[in-house]
Amino acid sequence: MSTAKKRVAVVGYGGMGGWHTRYILESDVTELAGIWDIKAERRDLARERNIFVYDSFDALLADESVDIVTVATPNDVHMPLVIAALEAGKNVISEKPVAMSSDELEQMIAASKRTGKLFTTHQNRRWDKDFLLMKQVYASGELGEVFSIESRVQGSRGIPGDWRKLKAHGGGMILDWGVHLIDQMLQLVNDKKIEKLYCKCDYITNDEVDDGFKLDLYFEGGLTARIEVGTSHFISLPRYYMAGTKGAALVEGWKSNCKVIYCFDENEKDVAPVVTAAGLTKTMAPRDGKTIAEYEIPQPESDVHDFYRNVCAAIDGKAEQIVTHAQLLRVMRVMEAAFRSDSLGAPVEIIGDEIC
Numbered sequence: 269m270s271t272a273k274k275r276v277a278v279v280g281y282g283g284m285g286g287w288h289t290r291y292i293l294e295s296d297v298t299e300l301a302g303i304w305d306i307k308a309e310r311r312d313l314a315r316e317r318n319i320f321v322y323d324s325f326d327a328l329l330a331d332e333s334v335d336i337v338t339v340a341t342p343n344d345v346h347m348p349l350v351i352a353a354l355e356a357g358k359n360v361i362s363e364k365p366v367a368m369s370s371d372e373l374e375q376m377i378a379a380s381k382r383t384g385k386l387f388t389t390h391q392n393r394r395w396d397k398d399f400l401l402m403k404q405v406y407a408s409g410e411l412g413e414v415f416s417i418e419s420r421v422q423g424s425r426g427i428p429g430d431w432r433k434l435k436a437h438g439g440g441m442i443l444d445w446g447v448h449l450i451d452q453m454l455q456l457v458n459d460k461k462i463e464k465l466y467c468k469c470d471y472i473t474n475d476e477v478d479d480g481f482k483l484d485l486y487f488e489g490g491l492t493a494r495i496e497v498g499t500s501h502f503i504s505l506p507r508y509y510m511a512g513t514k515g516a517a518l519v520e521g522w523k524s525n526c527k528v529i530y531c532f533d534e535n536e537k538d539v540a541p542v543v544t545a546a547g548l549t550k551t552m553a554p555r556d557g558k559t560i561a562e563y564e565i566p567q568p569e570s571d572v573h574d575f576y577r578n579v580c581a582a583i584d585g586k587a588e589q590i591v592t593h594a595q596l597l598r599v600m601r602v603m604e605a606a607f608r609s610d611s612l613g614a615p616v617e618i619i620g621d622e623i624c
């Protein structure tokens with residue numbers, strides 16, 4: 269088994285391709301072989317940065333020193349590039365969303381099985397600290413039975429002015445951000461079975477693709493998860509909220525600690541009512557230190573370089589691939605059901621193994 273650094277070539281030297289090249293150069297397990305992009309100006313920029321540029325995609329595939337090909341192009345060309353690279357004997361990382369549909373993804377998985385080469389997707393937001401905090405709280409069981417989780421990201425600048433606005437290229441926010449938040453949610457709840465989902469998309473800044481959405485997932489056992497992405501919000505709601513029978517947890521923003529409240533006296537007798545302009549309420553009166561306690565969990569350590577470390581170890585047979593084909597298929601099918609729900613204007617019941 270090899271202990272040398274794996275040589276990675278990047279296809280598509282745009283925003284994310286640029287990020288991959290930096291990340292590959294910094295890594296303790298990879299080195300950069302070079303890039304290929306269909307745009308001359310992107311190739312020129314790479315040369316200016318002293319990065320080797322292949323003459324063509326075929327020339328990149330023909331380079332026998334390349335162990336891994338990372339595909340960082342717009343979403344509609346992931347499938348042909350990934351399959352060609354697998355057929356050329358390369359291990360392949362595709363950017364997210366892995367494909368435009370589960371049908372495309374099944375063809376990519378079949379190519380990986382046929383060639384015996386590793387194929388995975390860069391679900392890098394599994395290393396986000398806000399998500400890791402929520403995962404820790406959920407797994408601890410401290411909130412009692414968790415019945416509601418909310419995960420949202422909200423910006424105010426609409427969809428970026430590139431291919432992300434166009435359906436043909438796989439634009440829209442379900443495929444762009446939804447893929448991350450759905451993947452995180454399924455990881456968080458340990459792949460609990462989904463019984464039903466409802467999705468409503470926003471078309472605030474354009475008509476062709478969704479510029480945001482609200483997706484409700486109804487899990488077996490009564491847990492409901494709301495996943496929300498917005499691009500026309502000038503005030504952002506908290507990144508994550510979780511409610512359980514004995515407490516609640518909140519992660520305000522990307523860089524926040526997790527605030528946990530737990531209740532040690534559920535049968536509080538003397539509630540001080542809140543007096544509002546229109547009357548008083550005990551039901552909605554906040555609790556105080558007599559029945560609840562609060563603490564913070566600091567952000568955990570997290571190193572996104574572990575993604576390439578895992579890919580390299582999996583190629584050498586030293587680790588299991590973290591982002592698996594089954595997980596990718598499940599997320600893809602949730603996104604397809606979300607699109608179906610939005611176009612029907614109705615919830616979608618998940619029958620049998622439809623999303624498994």
Ligand SMILES: NC(=O)c1ccc[n+]([C@@H]2O[C@H](COP(=O)([O-])OP(=O)(O)OC[C@H]3O[C@@H](n4cnc5c(N)ncnc54)[C@H](O)[C@@H]3O)[C@@H](O)[C@H]2O)c1
Pocket residue numbers: 279280281282283284285304305306307310325340341342343345363364365390391392430431444
């Ligand atoms: N994981 C993440 O956090 C993350 C973040 C941003 C983007 N992405 C994903 O990365 C991919 C690229 O997004 P981006 O923001 O870098 O887009 P981009 O438009 O900045 O870059 C895409 C590049 O691909 C090139 N390209 C297009 N077709 C090609 C082909 N057939 N062969 C070679 N090059 C080709 C374009 O010329 C362009 O330079 C998308 O799938 C996107 O969803 C992932």
